[in-house]
Amino acid sequence: MATVRYIVEDVETAAAFYLKHFGFTLKQQFGPAMAILTRDDLTLWLAGPMASASRPMPDGRKPEPGGWNRFVLEIQGELPALVSTLREHGVHFRNDIIEGPGGRQILCEDPSGNAIELFEPKSS
Template sequence: MATVRYMVADVELAVAFYTSHLEFGLERQFGPAMAILKRGDLSLWLAGPMASAARPMPDGRKPEPGGWNRFVLEVRDLPGLVARLRGRDVRFRNEIVEGPGGRQILCEDPSGNVVELFEPA
Protein backbone atom coordinates (compact mmCIF):
# COMPACT_ATOMS: atom_id res chain seq x y z
CA MET A 1 0.00 0.00 0.00
CA ALA A 2 1.25 3.49 -0.86
CA THR A 3 0.69 6.56 1.30
CA VAL A 4 0.83 10.11 -0.05
CA ARG A 5 0.56 13.25 2.08
CA TYR A 6 -0.85 16.41 0.50
CA MET A 7 -0.78 19.78 2.19
CA VAL A 8 -4.18 21.45 1.76
CA ALA A 9 -5.57 24.86 2.60
CA ASP A 10 -8.89 23.46 3.89
CA VAL A 11 -9.29 19.84 5.02
CA GLU A 12 -13.11 19.81 4.76
CA LEU A 13 -13.05 21.17 1.21
CA ALA A 14 -10.33 18.68 0.20
CA VAL A 15 -12.24 15.72 1.72
CA ALA A 16 -15.35 16.75 -0.20
CA PHE A 17 -13.35 16.98 -3.46
CA TYR A 18 -11.66 13.59 -3.19
CA THR A 19 -14.73 11.70 -1.94
CA SER A 20 -17.25 13.22 -4.36
CA HIS A 21 -15.11 13.50 -7.51
CA LEU A 22 -12.38 10.84 -7.33
CA GLU A 23 -14.02 7.96 -5.44
CA PHE A 24 -11.96 8.08 -2.24
CA GLY A 25 -13.49 6.92 1.04
CA LEU A 26 -12.98 8.79 4.29
CA GLU A 27 -11.19 6.54 6.80
CA ARG A 28 -10.65 8.99 9.63
CA GLN A 29 -10.70 12.72 10.23
CA PHE A 30 -8.92 14.69 12.94
CA GLY A 31 -11.03 17.84 12.95
CA PRO A 32 -9.78 20.64 10.69
CA ALA A 33 -6.14 19.48 11.00
CA MET A 34 -6.00 16.22 9.03
CA ALA A 35 -7.95 13.46 7.28
CA ILE A 36 -7.04 10.02 5.99
CA LEU A 37 -8.69 8.86 2.76
CA LYS A 38 -8.39 5.57 0.89
CA ARG A 39 -8.89 4.44 -2.69
CA GLY A 40 -7.80 0.89 -3.41
CA ASP A 41 -4.21 0.49 -2.21
CA LEU A 42 -3.63 4.24 -1.90
CA SER A 43 -3.88 6.03 1.42
CA LEU A 44 -4.08 9.83 1.06
CA TRP A 45 -3.30 11.95 4.08
CA LEU A 46 -4.67 15.48 3.83
CA ALA A 47 -2.84 17.85 6.17
CA GLY A 48 -4.29 21.30 6.78
CA PRO A 49 -2.62 24.43 8.14
CA MET A 50 -3.15 23.24 11.75
CA ALA A 51 -1.48 19.83 11.20
CA SER A 52 1.94 19.10 12.67
CA ALA A 53 3.16 18.44 9.11
CA ALA A 54 2.49 22.12 8.31
CA ARG A 55 5.03 23.41 10.87
CA PRO A 56 7.90 25.45 9.41
CA MET A 57 11.22 23.74 8.74
CA PRO A 58 14.34 24.76 10.68
CA ASP A 59 15.44 26.97 7.75
CA GLY A 60 12.08 28.81 7.79
CA ARG A 61 10.49 27.18 4.73
CA LYS A 62 6.82 26.34 5.24
CA PRO A 63 5.10 23.28 3.73
CA GLU A 64 2.39 24.41 1.35
CA PRO A 65 0.01 22.95 -1.26
CA GLY A 66 0.54 22.94 -4.98
CA GLY A 67 3.58 22.08 -7.06
CA TRP A 68 4.00 19.40 -9.71
CA ASN A 69 4.52 16.18 -7.76
CA ARG A 70 1.44 14.00 -8.01
CA PHE A 71 -0.09 10.61 -7.74
CA VAL A 72 -1.66 8.87 -10.72
CA LEU A 73 -5.16 7.37 -10.79
CA GLU A 74 -5.83 4.84 -13.55
CA VAL A 75 -9.27 5.40 -15.02
CA ARG A 76 -11.47 4.05 -17.77
CA ASP A 77 -13.04 6.39 -20.32
CA LEU A 78 -10.84 9.41 -19.63
CA PRO A 79 -12.81 11.76 -21.95
CA GLY A 80 -16.08 10.85 -20.21
CA LEU A 81 -14.60 11.41 -16.74
CA VAL A 82 -13.08 14.74 -17.78
CA ALA A 83 -16.44 15.91 -19.15
CA ARG A 84 -18.19 14.97 -15.88
CA LEU A 85 -15.52 16.71 -13.76
CA ARG A 86 -15.63 19.85 -15.91
CA GLY A 87 -19.38 19.87 -15.35
CA ARG A 88 -18.60 20.01 -11.63
CA ASP A 89 -16.15 22.91 -12.10
CA VAL A 90 -13.01 20.85 -11.41
CA ARG A 91 -9.90 22.73 -12.60
CA PHE A 92 -7.48 21.22 -15.12
CA ARG A 93 -3.93 22.33 -15.92
CA ASN A 94 -3.96 21.01 -19.46
CA GLU A 95 -5.99 19.15 -22.07
CA ILE A 96 -5.85 15.38 -22.57
CA VAL A 97 -2.49 14.37 -24.05
CA GLU A 98 -1.81 11.03 -25.71
CA GLY A 99 1.43 9.08 -25.76
CA PRO A 100 2.56 5.51 -26.42
CA GLY A 101 1.37 4.35 -22.98
CA GLY A 102 -2.06 5.97 -23.03
CA ARG A 103 -3.84 9.26 -22.37
CA GLN A 104 -3.51 11.60 -19.40
CA ILE A 105 -4.64 14.93 -17.99
CA LEU A 106 -3.81 16.87 -14.83
CA CYS A 107 -6.59 18.09 -12.55
CA GLU A 108 -6.24 20.13 -9.36
CA ASP A 109 -7.80 19.71 -5.96
CA PRO A 110 -9.20 22.87 -4.28
CA SER A 111 -5.72 23.66 -2.85
CA GLY A 112 -3.94 23.38 -6.21
CA ASN A 113 -2.45 19.90 -5.65
CA VAL A 114 -2.18 17.90 -8.88
CA VAL A 115 -3.80 14.53 -9.60
CA GLU A 116 -2.94 12.81 -12.85
CA LEU A 117 -5.84 10.92 -14.42
CA PHE A 118 -4.44 8.22 -16.72
CA GLU A 119 -6.11 5.85 -19.16
CA PRO A 120 -3.72 3.11 -20.35
CA ALA A 121 -3.50 2.39 -24.08
Protein backbone atom coordinates in the same frame (compact mmCIF):
# COMPACT_ATOMS: atom_id res chain seq x y z
CA MET B 1 -0.08 -0.01 -0.13
CA ALA B 2 1.19 3.50 -0.86
CA THR B 3 0.59 6.53 1.35
CA VAL B 4 0.75 10.07 -0.02
CA ARG B 5 0.51 13.22 2.09
CA TYR B 6 -0.88 16.39 0.54
CA ILE B 7 -0.75 19.75 2.27
CA VAL B 8 -4.16 21.39 1.82
CA GLU B 9 -5.67 24.75 2.68
CA ASP B 10 -8.91 23.29 4.08
CA VAL B 11 -9.24 19.64 5.14
CA GLU B 12 -13.06 19.53 4.93
CA THR B 13 -13.13 20.97 1.40
CA ALA B 14 -10.30 18.73 0.18
CA ALA B 15 -11.81 15.58 1.70
CA ALA B 16 -15.22 16.32 0.14
CA PHE B 17 -13.52 16.79 -3.25
CA TYR B 18 -11.79 13.39 -3.16
CA LEU B 19 -14.87 11.61 -1.79
CA LYS B 20 -17.22 13.09 -4.39
CA HIS B 21 -15.12 12.98 -7.55
CA PHE B 22 -12.74 10.05 -7.16
CA GLY B 23 -14.41 7.46 -4.94
CA PHE B 24 -12.17 7.75 -1.90
CA THR B 25 -13.46 6.59 1.49
CA LEU B 26 -12.95 8.56 4.70
CA LYS B 27 -11.00 6.34 7.09
CA GLN B 28 -10.35 8.84 9.89
CA GLN B 29 -10.50 12.58 10.52
CA PHE B 30 -8.74 14.65 13.13
CA GLY B 31 -10.90 17.77 13.10
CA PRO B 32 -9.66 20.53 10.80
CA ALA B 33 -6.03 19.34 11.10
CA MET B 34 -6.00 16.13 9.06
CA ALA B 35 -8.05 13.47 7.28
CA ILE B 36 -7.06 10.01 6.11
CA LEU B 37 -8.75 8.75 2.94
CA THR B 38 -8.37 5.45 1.09
CA ARG B 39 -8.95 4.25 -2.45
CA ASP B 40 -7.87 0.76 -3.45
CA ASP B 41 -4.19 0.47 -2.42
CA LEU B 42 -3.70 4.22 -1.91
CA THR B 43 -3.94 6.00 1.42
CA LEU B 44 -4.14 9.79 1.15
CA TRP B 45 -3.32 11.97 4.14
CA LEU B 46 -4.75 15.48 3.85
CA ALA B 47 -2.84 17.79 6.20
CA GLY B 48 -4.34 21.22 6.88
CA PRO B 49 -2.70 24.35 8.29
CA MET B 50 -3.11 23.00 11.87
CA ALA B 51 -1.31 19.71 11.13
CA SER B 52 2.24 19.05 12.29
CA ALA B 53 3.23 18.47 8.64
CA SER B 54 2.40 22.13 7.93
CA ARG B 55 4.88 23.55 10.46
CA PRO B 56 7.73 25.66 9.08
CA MET B 57 11.08 24.00 8.45
CA PRO B 58 14.18 25.05 10.43
CA ASP B 59 15.28 27.27 7.52
CA GLY B 60 11.92 29.09 7.56
CA ARG B 61 10.34 27.48 4.48
CA LYS B 62 6.69 26.58 4.98
CA PRO B 63 5.07 23.51 3.42
CA GLU B 64 2.39 24.55 0.96
CA PRO B 65 0.05 22.90 -1.53
CA GLY B 66 0.65 22.73 -5.25
CA GLY B 67 3.77 21.84 -7.17
CA TRP B 68 4.16 19.14 -9.79
CA ASN B 69 4.52 15.95 -7.74
CA ARG B 70 1.34 13.93 -7.90
CA PHE B 71 -0.26 10.57 -7.59
CA VAL B 72 -1.82 8.83 -10.58
CA LEU B 73 -5.37 7.50 -10.69
CA GLU B 74 -5.73 4.89 -13.41
CA ILE B 75 -9.02 5.39 -15.20
CA GLN B 76 -10.94 2.45 -16.64
CA GLY B 77 -13.16 3.63 -19.45
CA GLU B 78 -13.35 6.84 -21.40
CA LEU B 79 -11.08 9.54 -20.05
CA PRO B 80 -12.67 12.33 -22.17
CA ALA B 81 -16.11 11.59 -20.71
CA LEU B 82 -14.77 11.74 -17.15
CA VAL B 83 -12.94 15.00 -17.88
CA SER B 84 -16.12 16.51 -19.31
CA THR B 85 -18.10 15.53 -16.19
CA LEU B 86 -15.41 16.86 -13.86
CA ARG B 87 -15.27 20.17 -15.76
CA GLU B 88 -19.07 20.47 -15.44
CA HIS B 89 -18.55 20.14 -11.66
CA GLY B 90 -15.98 22.93 -11.65
CA VAL B 91 -12.81 20.84 -11.36
CA HIS B 92 -9.77 22.80 -12.62
CA PHE B 93 -7.39 21.22 -15.15
CA ARG B 94 -3.80 22.31 -15.81
CA ASN B 95 -3.74 21.00 -19.38
CA ASP B 96 -5.73 19.14 -22.02
CA ILE B 97 -5.60 15.39 -22.55
CA ILE B 98 -2.29 14.31 -24.05
CA GLU B 99 -1.45 10.96 -25.59
CA GLY B 100 1.79 9.07 -25.14
CA PRO B 101 3.10 5.59 -25.79
CA GLY B 102 1.32 4.14 -22.74
CA GLY B 103 -2.00 5.90 -22.99
CA ARG B 104 -3.74 9.23 -22.35
CA GLN B 105 -3.33 11.54 -19.39
CA ILE B 106 -4.41 14.90 -17.99
CA LEU B 107 -3.67 16.84 -14.80
CA CYS B 108 -6.44 18.21 -12.60
CA GLU B 109 -6.13 20.01 -9.27
CA ASP B 110 -7.75 19.54 -5.90
CA PRO B 111 -9.20 22.66 -4.22
CA SER B 112 -5.74 23.54 -2.79
CA GLY B 113 -3.94 23.25 -6.15
CA ASN B 114 -2.36 19.80 -5.66
CA ALA B 115 -1.99 17.88 -8.91
CA ILE B 116 -3.77 14.60 -9.67
CA GLU B 117 -2.91 12.73 -12.85
CA LEU B 118 -5.79 10.89 -14.49
CA PHE B 119 -4.34 8.16 -16.70
CA GLU B 120 -6.12 5.90 -19.17
CA PRO B 121 -3.82 3.09 -20.37
CA LYS B 122 -3.81 2.06 -24.02
CA SER B 123 -5.86 -1.01 -24.78
CA SER B 124 -3.75 -4.07 -25.45
